[in-house]
Amino acid sequence: MPYKPRADLPSGAFTLPARYYTDPAIFAREQAVFYRRGWIGVGRLEAMPTPGSWIAREIDGDSVIVLRANDAGDVRAFYNVCRHRGTRLCEEAEGAFSGRIVCPYHAWTYDYDGRLAGAPHMDGTLEFSRADYPLGAVRTGVWDGHVFVSLVADGPSLDSHLGDLRAKFRDWTMSDLRVAARQTYDVRANWKLIVQNYNECLHCPTLHPALNRLSHYLSGENEPLQGTYMGGRMDLNDGVQTMSLDGQTRRHPLPALGEADRRRVYYYSVFPNFLLAPHPDYVLTHILWPMSPSRTVVVCEWLVHPNERARADFDIRDATEFWDMTNRQDWHVCELAQSGISSPAYRPGPYSSREDLLYAFDRFVVESLGDV
């Protein structure tokens, strides 16, 4: 396959200065701009199967409790901080309340809408009214079973954030899908290096020989960056059914999928932390949790159709082992990039025209952060 220039990058399309990957002040600003003000993927709705079940996630230093409030599946989210003396209400990453949210210290009690319902011995306190002390609320939104939260009250809606993505990936019927496997990684690299790694396959021949046998790295097309997301697609080689260890699948294609999408794998980054890779027979998600300028925890989930998961001979290991291997190759080289960029000797280098999304993402980051 001959080389096909993808986009004309301007002269001077270079990687970012090192400080974007190492400076704690820039990291703090990213947290404030992207993670506190954006829509943050936190997990699947099925992780909260019954009213009162919850998950807790840390965003920019705030622990947030995400809660299924009722049988209808309404989701609420609150800061994990009692309004009395600031005690953390939930310690674990997930759990279930029994009708009320009770602080373990002095038993201040909240309902599933966050209202303070009980506050022992506060009746003697001047000017105290329970109505003044609800749990701090956090906005929530759900896209086909993917739960998002936003720490700001006045930002754009999740729908506005997602733009065309709801329509684009409707045929994968992601609301119906269920988690078949999960893997968590602790990566010693900046979260943006992981986003960049996700958005080019120029490294595939060198780093991923197995993947490179399934899809040619110059196949596919990128969609220009859309303000809140970017992505593209790759074509599966002839005879390849999906991305798995042997390129074959033990599962049916997702039922509503058209012929063309059965021959493709998509890779989309919904800023800042949700990476979505729809395959013909499963959907792969990565959720990024930046811990420091040089460390990111990545949670990877494989979603499948419930009919498949219910089969006696269901087996997803061909896909999980393929992607676990590929993930580890990626994290490793991201860590090497973090190390090199952290050296005083590092200088920004030139992007190739196959790295058009990376350059667009860098511009987006630089413009979003402003002067740093």
Added chain:
Amino acid sequence: MPYKPRADLPSGAFTLPARYYTDPAIFAREQAVFYRRGWIGVGRLEAMPTPGSWIAREIDGDSVIVLRANDAGDVRAFYNVCRHRGTRLCEEAEGAFSGRIVCPYHAWTYDYDGRLAGAPHMDGTLEFSRADYPLGAVRTGVWDGHVFVSLVADGPSLDSHLGDLRAKFRDWTMSDLRVAARQTYDVRANWKLIVQNYNECLHCPTLHPALNRLSHYLSGENEPLQGTYMGGRMDLNDGVQTMSLDGQTRRHPLPALGEADRRRVYYYSVFPNFLLAPHPDYVLTHILWPMSPSRTVVVCEWLVHPNERARADFDIRDATEFWDMTNRQDWHVCELAQSGISSPAYRPGPYSSREDLLYAFDRFVVESLGDV
């Protein structure tokens, strides 16, 4: 028992801003104001049983050697730093000298009063006089066997610091008591959260069901904050003899104790780091060692009368296991408070009137630290 408002707190009696629990600069100022200039409990005199035996403790970054200087039980304390090239003289937490304090590097040698007695090969050094290089001295004081040190030479005396406490707890004859058990805890919480936890029992029904069976959490009275200490007492329920797993005791009451004090447990905080809880049959102490804004090491000791300890059937486990369980419940909720208060979402919350000592302590801290 009906609710009994204990004190009228002013309107706006709220917990402190988060920075008092998280800011390293405020922590450093607390160390300078409370720990460097105050009287710091370091342990029991019996830990230094013979002349030359010593303990070492770290205060605001300074290691201090506390030494029994002679048979009379005089206590001296010195900075653990050789005057030649700054070498630490003692490495361990306790030990015993053999007549002299000898630096392990070049054998500079000091007597038990800290005087430089030998300095090899310094006779050729211009203007050198051994008299100019004693060990740096630290003030010491003893209260009924509890040893205190103060890093400032010109502060108030220990007697002045203790005020009425010597008289108040005379009947427990603490000089005679001996350590029956010791437990050390590493708590991921600010030292002030531990002091606050120690000074209210409003959390007892929720957090300490066992303790709550021994003493009603609304019993007892607090004494107003006294400038260098604060505290109060609880009444034992009918049929309860002491705080132990079953409320019974295997020990005689302390011999000089009056009838009323045989039915009570006291809890006193001698600022900044010495917590004293006299019981009918034993005395419980907690010594706090702040390590960082969010970490405190706590050393807990149980003191008993030597006649009890000498008995063949002596057993203190009813008290140690009870308090070890209760301590761990307290440290755990202090850690939850530290976590919640460290979140950006934390806002100061309202104190109840049962938390009067906490509000007084907060005021004392804020006024002592000044602008921060």
Added chain:
Amino acid sequence: MPYKPRADLPSGAFTLPARYYTDPAIFAREQAVFYRRGWIGVGRLEAMPTPGSWIAREIDGDSVIVLRANDAGDVRAFYNVCRHRGTRLCEEAEGAFSGRIVCPYHAWTYDYDGRLAGAPHMDGTLEFSRADYPLGAVRTGVWDGHVFVSLVADGPSLDSHLGDLRAKFRDWTMSDLRVAARQTYDVRANWKLIVQNYNECLHCPTLHPALNRLSHYLSGENEPLQGTYMGGRMDLNDGVQTMSLDGQTRRHPLPALGEADRRRVYYYSVFPNFLLAPHPDYVLTHILWPMSPSRTVVVCEWLVHPNERARADFDIRDATEFWDMTNRQDWHVCELAQSGISSPAYRPGPYSSREDLLYAFDRFVVESLGDV
């Protein structure tokens, strides 16, 4: 042996203020002044036995690849950073290339002179020329098999840095020697405390009873500090053949050594990080790698004549075990010094006239760093 004042120190010859051992800003300045601008010992040429074999070392945050470029033994050094996206090229401490240096991420490829020989898919990039993106070069130099690098392009030559040392130690024929043993230590002390410890034996009677039996600590002479190095020598006691566990040797003296040098041990510090101790029958080196103000990794190697190493009964343990024991005694007391000096109570103390090199080194450090 009577006390023999070695040099007249001026009045006020005191140890340095604590900040020289604890302040991260001074540490950073030392790294910039001494480690980035000086000549840094990195290891033996024999560690790179064939063309393409390399070692990697970290200097002031920069990883440097040191490479044997050809059969002639020419040494090149480069920053370990790909010019494309900053990826670290080599991960391990040593290895061997196969003809080319290939980046693991996108396969940018460099030759052994650092020239960019291949850059896939960059042909579509505007104004891109491979000639503009060589690996960053680092200067190298070799002294009798000891390899040095310097991160600055315009500093003095290695020959100028070494001054008389090449001539002084010619008789040990160090080019011919081979590494017989290596030991790495992680020392919780500032690198300058290790240099100081290395340059006086006043501590030997206290700290090193075994060493003190082999050479009297007041024997020998120091050479005044020379700008880039300092050192001195000790005399072996009668009947002692070398520094080893029993003072005897299982090896012949180095072949070109004169009678006088067979009775001596030298200790030289080539600033900033190379410590050289020629013995009658082996050469001991210490290379210092400062990790933080309070931590230094030390790599110690024992070099012997290849004829000795080839002998069937070759055994170096008498020397390695002796120096391993002595090293550990030294590191331990350096750690005690670091602890004491880090205390607020530390005050500079007076040097004896046997510590003349230490005072000279302190002056050299202070003058080199300027205002701090």
